[in-house]
Amino acid sequence: MSFSNELRQENAQDWQACVDHRFVREIFAGEVSPDVMRRYLAQDYQFIDGFVALLGMAIATADRFESRIRFAQFAAMITSDENTYFQRAFVALGVPEAERAHPVLTAPTAGFQALMKDAAASRDYASCLAVLTVAEWLYLSWADRPGEELPPDFVHAEWITLHNNDGFRSFVTWLRGELDRIGAASAPAARADAAAFFRRAVTLERAFFDHIYE
Numbered sequence: 326m327s328f329s330n331e332l333r334q335e336n337a338q339d340w341q342a343c344v345d346h347r348f349v350r351e352i353f354a355g356e357v358s359p360d361v362m363r364r365y366l367a368q369d370y371q372f373i374d375g376f377v378a379l380l381g382m383a384i385a386t387a388d389r390f391e392s393r394i395r396f397a398q399f400a401a402m403i404t405s406d407e408n409t410y411f412q413r414a415f416v417a418l419g420v421p422e423a424e425r426a427h428p429v430l431t432a433p434t435a436g437f438q439a440l441m442k443d444a445a446a447s448r449d450y451a452s453c454l455a456v457l458t459v460a461e462w463l464y465l466s467w468a469d470r471p472g473e474e475l476p477p478d479f480v481h482a483e484w485i486t487l488h489n490n491d492g493f494r495s496f497v498t499w500l501r502g503e504l505d506r507i508g509a510a511s512a513p514a515a516r517a518d519a520a521a522f523f524r525r526a527v528t529l530e531r532a533f534f535d536h537i538y539e
């Protein structure tokens with residue numbers, strides 16, 4: 326079995342709990358309450374800084390130019406002005422300026438920030454890849470429901486299409502292949518380090534979905 330599938334299998338219970346989560350059911354139905362959506366997006370917006378820093382470490386530690394280019398292009402895409410979803414959603418949901426810029430961080434959000442920081446601090450390409458792969462692949466997993474109709478409100482619909490479009494899908498496919506390639510070339514101890522980062526990330530993804538309803 327490929328390294329990425331092995332890791333997913335090891336975390337199958339938490340992974341599936343995310344894919345089948347109440348939030349996922351409600352967003353496809355267009356029924357996430359504005360309060361829940363506000364909390365979700367305000368916390369999620371606090372990821373991007375650490376995420377881009379982690380991408381930077383993946384660029385620095387990758388073992389080949391081709392991989393650096395792929396990450397650099399992805400970083401350019403997600404940091405360009407083109408992605409205005411958060412701004413438009415914050416306006417539509419009436420999220421106050423302070424809540425957008427400096428919300429009180431919840432435990433899962435702080436946990437993700439620490440996870441991304443730790444993965445970057447490892448200066449280990451496989452560990453950076455493990456965290457990036459969970460953040461992307463798990464989101465593709467819940468959002469990818471071929472044939473399912475989109476909800477009418479853009480706040481719901483675009484959060485789905487951001488995570489199931491062809492560009493995103495091909496990036497996830499590439500990321501998994503990269504993790505498989507590096508995993509196959511790594512010693513058992515290095516694979517175990519990456520596996521621990523992968524597990525921490527899946528656990529936090531589930532906690533993040535759960536906590537917006539608490």
Ligand SMILES: Cc1ncc(C[n+]2csc(CCO)c2C)c(N)n1
Pocket residue numbers: 369372376403459460461464488530533
């Ligand atoms: C809790 C949580 N986990 C994963 C993602 C997905 N994700 C994180 S960064 C990134 C790239 C830029 O969009 C993507 C797709 C998320 N949004 N929130």
